[in-house]
Amino acid sequence: MKKNIIASCICAFTCMLFVTSCEDELPTMANYSAYAFSGLDANGGSWTPILLSSSDQITIATPADVTSSEYLAELASLKSDMASLNGDQRRAIEYWTNNPILRWNEIALELIAKYNLIPGPNDDGTYTLPNPAAPDGPPPFPFAHPPSAVRALAYLSVAHFDGLITAWHYKYTFNRPAPYQVDNSINSAYKQNDIPSYPSDGAVVAASSRDILSVMFPLEKEYLKAKAEQHLQSLVWAGINVDSDVVAGKFIGEEVAKVALARASNDGMKKAQCPKPVSDSIKAAAFNRFGWQWDNLELPTRPVGLTPLYGKVKMWYVPTVEEVRPIAPPAPGSDEYNANAKELVDIQDHMTEEKRRIANYWQDGLGTYTPPGHWNKIAIDFLIKYKENPLRTARTFAYLNMAMMDGGISCWDAKYYYHYPRPIQQIPGFKTIAGTPNFPSYTSGHSVFSAAGAEVLSYIFPAEASTVRGWAIEAAESRIYGGIHWRFDAEVGTTQGKDVAKYTVDRAKLDGAN
Amino acid sequence: MKRILLLSAGALFSVGALFGQTPSDAIMMKQKELCFALVYDHGSWDQYWEGTYLRYNQTVATLTRKMVIPMVAIGIMDNLNLLVGLPYVKTESSEPNGGKFQGARGFQDLNIALKYEILNKQLGKGKLALLATGGFGTPITNYLSDYRPYSIGNGTNEFSLRGIAQYILDNGFYVKGTAGHLFRGQTKAERDYYYNNGSYYTAWMDVPDAWEFNAGIGVWLLDNKLKLETCYYGLKSTSGDDVRAYNAAQPTNKVQFDQVGAIGQYYLKKVKGLGVLAYYNQVVNGRNWGKFSSFGVGGTYQFKI
Numbered sequence: 001m002k003k004n005i006i007a008s009c010i011c012a013f014t015c016m017l018f019v020t021s022c023e024d025e026l027p028t029m030a031n032y033s034a035y036a037f038s039g040l041d042a043n044g045g046s047w048t049p050i051l052l053s054s055s056d057q058i059t060i061a062t063p064a065d066v067t068s069s070e071y072l073a074e075l076a077s078l079k080s081d082m083a084s085l086n087g088d089q090r091r092a093i094e095y096w097t098n099n100p101i102l103r104w105n106e107i108a109l110e111l112i113a114k115y116n117l118i119p120g121p122n123d124d125g126t127y128t129l130p131n132p133a134a135p136d137g138p139p140p141f142p143f144a145h146p147p148s149a150v151r152a153l154a155y156l157s158v159a160h161f162d163g164l165i166t167a168w169h170y171k172y173t174f175n176r177p178a179p180y181q182v183d184n185s186i187n188s189a190y191k192q193n194d195i196p197s198y199p200s201d202g203a204v205v206a207a208s209s210r211d212i213l214s215v216m217f218p219l220e221k222e223y224l225k226a227k228a229e230q231h232l233q234s235l236v237w238a239g240i241n242v243d244s245d246v247v248a249g250k251f252i253g254e255e256v257a258k259v260a261l262a263r264a265s266n267d268g269m270k271k272a273q274c275p276k277p278v279s280d281s282i283k284a285a286a287f288n289r290f291g292w293q294w295d296n297l298e299l300p301t302r303p304v305g306l307t308p309l310y311g312k313v314k315m316w317y318v319p320t321v322e323e324v325r326p327i328a329p330p331a332p333g334s335d336e337y338n339a340n341a342k343e344l345v346d347i348q349d350h351m352t353e354e355k356r357r358i359a360n361y362w363q364d365g366l367g368t369y370t371p372p373g374h375w376n377k378i379a380i381d382f383l384i385k386y387k388e389n390p391l392r393t394a395r396t397f398a399y400l401n402m403a404m405m406d407g408g409i410s411c412w413d414a415k416y417y418y419h420y421p422r423p424i425q426q427i428p429g430f431k432t433i434a435g436t437p438n439f440p441s442y443t444s445g446h447s448v449f450s451a452a453g454a455e456v457l458s459y460i461f462p463a464e465a466s467t468v469r470g471w472a473i474e475a476a477e478s479r480i481y482g483g484i485h486w487r488f489d490a491e492v493g494t495t496q497g498k499d500v501a502k503y504t505v506d507r508a509k510l511d512g513a514n
Numbered sequence: 515m516k517r518i519l520l521l522s523a524g525a526l527f528s529v530g531a532l533f534g535q536t537p538s539d540a541i542m543m544k545q546k547e548l549c550f551a552l553v554y555d556h557g558s559w560d561q562y563w564e565g566t567y568l569r570y571n572q573t574v575a576t577l578t579r580k581m582v583i584p585m586v587a588i589g590i591m592d593n594l595n596l597l598v599g600l601p602y603v604k605t606e607s608s609e610p611n612g613g614k615f616q617g618a619r620g621f622q623d624l625n626i627a628l629k630y631e632i633l634n635k636q637l638g639k640g641k642l643a644l645l646a647t648g649g650f651g652t653p654i655t656n657y658l659s660d661y662r663p664y665s666i667g668n669g670t671n672e673f674s675l676r677g678i679a680q681y682i683l684d685n686g687f688y689v690k691g692t693a694g695h696l697f698r699g700q701t702k703a704e705r706d707y708y709y710n711n712g713s714y715y716t717a718w719m720d721v722p723d724a725w726e727f728n729a730g731i732g733v734w735l736l737d738n739k740l741k742l743e744t745c746y747y748g749l750k751s752t753s754g755d756d757v758r759a760y761n762a763a764q765p766t767n768k769v770q771f772d773q774v775g776a777i778g779q780y781y782l783k784k785v786k787g788l789g790v791l792a793y794y795n796q797v798v799n800g801r802n803w804g805k806f807s808s809f810g811v812g813g814t815y816q817f818k819i
Contacts, residue, residue, distance in 0.1 A: 026700075026714050026716050026718055026720065027714070027715045027716050028712055028713055028714055028715065029713065029715065030715070106713065109713065110709075110712060110713040113707075113709040113713060114709065117758055117759055117760065117761055118760060119759075119760065120571075120759060120760030121572075138759070139759070297612065297614065298572075298573065298612040298613075299572035299573070299575075299610065299611065299612030300572065300612075348616065351616075353656055356658065356704065357704045360658070360660070360703070360704035360705055361704055361705055361706070363705065364705075364707075366761055366762070367708075367709055367758060367761045367762070368705070368707060368708065368709065369707060369713075373707075374707070377707065377715070424614045430614065431614050431615060431616040431617075432614055432615060432616060433615070433616050433661075435613065435615070436613075436614060483616075
């Protein structure tokens with residue numbers, strides 16, 4: 001009998017090990033460290049910026065010569081800092097790496113996920129909207145839904161790109177070498193390269209990120225300030241920039257952020273969440289035109305859909321939103337419509353594990369970083385894989401996010417122009433495995449965002465083109481499997497995303513980086 | 515009195531923990547005795563705690579969870595029992611609701627436990643029993659744990675250790691208490707990013723470990739044919755995040771609740787070895803969990819091999 005007890009104890013203990021052994025640290029950020037860049041893009045200062053008129057629109061002073069006493073004092077200060085680094089400082093150096101745009105992009109994604117919460121109803125059945133004038137709420141500002149998220153990412157990325165074109169321009173104008181090239185005894189924390197260090201590209205990224213994200217996420221101002229401060233200091237601790245490099249880079253970052261934020265303040269986003277009378281008139285116009293309308297079926301009913309006027313937001317590269325507006329969807333009752341409805345019922349009635357997995361994998365719903373965030377995550381992985389430098393990184397995110405924002409604007413134009421009902425509204429008793437969003441069905445936002453994102457990534461990483469285009473198709477299909485979109489929403493949305501992205505890619509081809 | 519497998523009125527947390535209550539009972543099968551049990555459990559809530567805030571949500575309206583739980587207890591030795599259970603669970607929203615979500619259904623976790631009687635001796639006017647159980651539960655179907663509130667379980671391995679003490683007077687009144695710790699592993703979601711007070715770039719979600727407490731006062735009546743008990747069950751996750759405002763729950767949440775209930779069991783005189791049971795439970799306090807009301811009915815059948 002004793003033997004049995006011992007045996008069962010051993011068994012129990014083994015089970016416990018089995019349960020606990022898989023509790024390794026779960027990843028909270030991209031797993032990479034500083035790497036040698038695949039190219040330096042010495043001509044980067046000649047590339048065409050997005051918002052700036054030229055790479056010298058923002059001006060900085062000529063730096064002190066590396067033989068000057070001023071510079072030598074900075075160098076001595078850097079060496080003294082590096083000689084007495086504590087654990088937190090070393091961790092900061094390791095965290096930020098020599099391509100810190102990836103970290104700032106992750107910070108943006110995390111804030112999106114934190115703020116991507118739809119306001120719930122009040123006790124009396126009304127809804128209160130987030131208010132930028134009183135961001136504390138409740139509900140807090142912003143509600144970082146996909147249109148809002150992609151916009152924040154676009155402005156962040158455009159500021160990075162223009163800021164780094166400016167930085168590259170001055171780097172190769174002034175050609176001030178990096179501290180470790182001036183003084184052999186300096187052992188920098190990151191891989192050494194020949195990119196001149198004045199102004200600091202890291203500082204451009206830190207300052208512009210802080211300023212853009214502080215406007216997009218006003219409640220995070222202090223958090224972002226502390227992050228940026230640590231990042232700026234880490235540039236000296238890592239031995240890659242002296243203080244004057246950082247000061248000049250920070251100035252460019254702040255200036256370029258102002259330019260980006262000036263565009264943001266007048267892009268039409270403020271009016272996107274229109275009042276109920278406007279929303280009602282949009283709905284009535286669609287009904288008069290087509291004989292159908294989308295209705296919100298939540299309880300209590302939301303009086304206005306999500307951002308009905310997002311389709312009027314200023315686009316980056318599509319001259320007029322009408323030119324990329326898709327054709328009208330099939331009318332309810334038509335053969336194509338009936339076939340689509342039957343397919344949806346069949347899928348939900350015979351849900352497979354594969355379809356469920358796809359529906360969930362691409363859902364990127366409330367509380368997550370949204371579909372545009374997912375495509376930024378995909379870009380992060382490729383940027384690391386291809387060892388892109390910060391300038392190329394900024395360029396990738398800029399075109400990716402501008403294309404997806406233009407895609408979102410075009411999609412929202414179609415959504416509220418056609419005002420097409422969702423499957424749950426049309427099919428009696430229909431139930432879904434994904435949450436039906438608070439806006440019309442046609443076209444699918446996921447499909448447009450994903451196709452637009454995939455087209456830009458295909459252009460930048462041609463070797464990945466078939467992979468990312470396949471993912472875009474899967475993301476589009478996922479909405480059908482989720483039960484919240486008709487097949488024509490997804491298929492037309494995919495085409496729409498490609499059409500919109502063509503404008504972006506055509507522009508990218510002419511920016512001097514090819 | 516030592517003869518029947520009992521389902522305590524306590525836990526109806528996850529169905530895993532429901533079965534886990536059997537290991538928390540002071541009842542033992544004698545060697546070569548077998549007991550089958552089949553229980554139907556019906557739980558529902560129309561309010562839940564979002565963090566510590568108790569709220570309604572018409573997206574879900576009233577959530578109903580129905581379970582059928584077959585179990586078996588085997589007397590390996592007089593003081594060592596093997597327990598096996600496998601719940602079937604079905605969840606759905608009431609109509610109308612604002613979410614139009616599908617419910618979920620399926621077999622949940624296979625639960626296996628060994629119960630060992632450390633001590634059972636006369637002490638004053640009654641008997642004191644001390645027992646310990648070790649249990650292991652593991653999902654046997656590919657159900658999605660990351661689909662709350664409809665998901666049918668935590669979707670992870672769970673190892674449990676419980677200590678049980680019972681003192682029963684010769685006149686049939688008894689008190690008992692259980693304390694246990696649930697070691698949970700990770701569950702795999704079908705997405706590779708989620709927010710848990712920060713970003714997580716993985717499909718794996720950490721399901722918090724938990725403490726479990728159970729206390730009961732009861733009496734055996736009618737010549738040990740009828741048992742009546744009132745009981746408390748408490749579950750306290752040791753870590754985890756709160757459900758965010760008007761957002762769906764997820765397996766990483768810090769689930770806590772207190773529940774009170776009552777159970778009656780009756781062993782038929784006419785059919786040897788056959789018993790019936792019924793119970794009612796009410797969650798009275800909680801965090802990131804539904805304010806469940808639940809009842810159950812079931813039967814047990816015991817025989818010697």
